[in-house]
Amino acid sequence: MFQNQLASCLGLQERLESFHLFGNPYLGKCFYEGENFRSALQRLDGGYIISQDLLEMMENIRDVYRQLCNGYNEFCITSSRRIRHQSTLSSYHTTKRAQLSTVTSIQKLISVEQERIQNIQTVIDSYKKSIDEIYVTAHFTHQRQHYRTKDIKRQFKEAQSSLNDCTKRLGQLREAITKTRESLKQVDCALENMMCNTSKFEKHRSTLVRKQTRRVETVQKIAEQIKLAQKEHYELEITWHKRATSIFDECQKEELKRLDLIKKTLYDFSQAVQVKDQRKLEHIYHDMTHDIQIKQDSLADITWWAKAYGIIDFDDCFTPLKIHRNQSTNDNNENEEEEEDIELDAIV
Secondary structure (H helix, E strand, O other), X not given: OHHHHHHHXXXXXXXXXXXXHOOOOOOOOOOOOOOOOHHHHHHHHHHXXXXXXXXXXXXXXXXXXXXXXXXXXXXXHHHHHHHHOOOOOOOOHHHHHHHHHHHHHHHHHHHHHHHHXXXXXXXXXXXXXXXXXXXXXXXXXXXXXXXXXXHHHHHHHHHHHHHHHHHHHHXXXXXXXXXXXXXXXXXXXXXXXXXXXXXXXXXXXXXXXXXXXXXXXXXXXXXXXXXXXXXXXXXHHHXXXXXXXXXXXXXXXXXXXXXXXXXXXXXXXXXXXOOOOHHHHHHHHHHHHHHHHHHOOHHHHHHHHHHHOOOOOOOOOOHHHHHHHHHHHHHHHHHXXXXXXXXXXXXX
């Protein structure tokens, strides 16, 4: 009662209940008592459920990148179709090609995502293979259990069998001495009732005395047996603790392998989701911006449009460009003449 109140005050009660809700019925129990050693076996077998959660996590991320890849592909098809079907009155020449070039660059990202997806799938396949080797299908069921569960369970059972036999025998002795003491108590009561008339019931009294003597001897004998059984139980308990600890160490080694496998898988997964060839990615984005800066020419576009609709003839198709360049040349000549005038004034 006091322990429960203390646990409630410290906020431990809710924590204990939450642990039980998450399937840990062995919380707070001594490993060496009863069949609590099964907690080690359930920990081994429970690793399969944890592995399925990890697999699902990686598969979900893989599917996210697949959706992204499909989204890129759908975007490229839709955008390319729309650009190609744009009216040539407003979409034409280098600007139109620049838009299509941008879509093409986005399309190149699909190969990057496909490589990422393949890398993730490789990690998933490797982890699945390891899990299939560690967890085998139990006989007559479709459930998976650790490949060493059966052997380790047998070792625990054999190590505990002598202690269980002694515990059972000790329980039987305690039950026997309790019944014998109850019988002795009844004989004692019967003898007390006969104290008033010893002559009439002398023969019966003698019988009761003999019974009383036998009961006392039996109690003493059983008590001695209990004492010996308790000593044997104590020794067997020490032996059981040592053997159970040794078997548990084997469980620890298997658990260490499982946790290390999770660690390795998480590391490989974190590497797989990264784009290893960053130069390839940078090259795609560089080409995208380079094509826009170099190949798109607004002045050439409007000249092309004017030529296409007969506003200027073929020979004068670059007239606007020439005008722009001539204007720049005239500005430069004017600047040079001004500099010469300044130099002459300085000489005079």
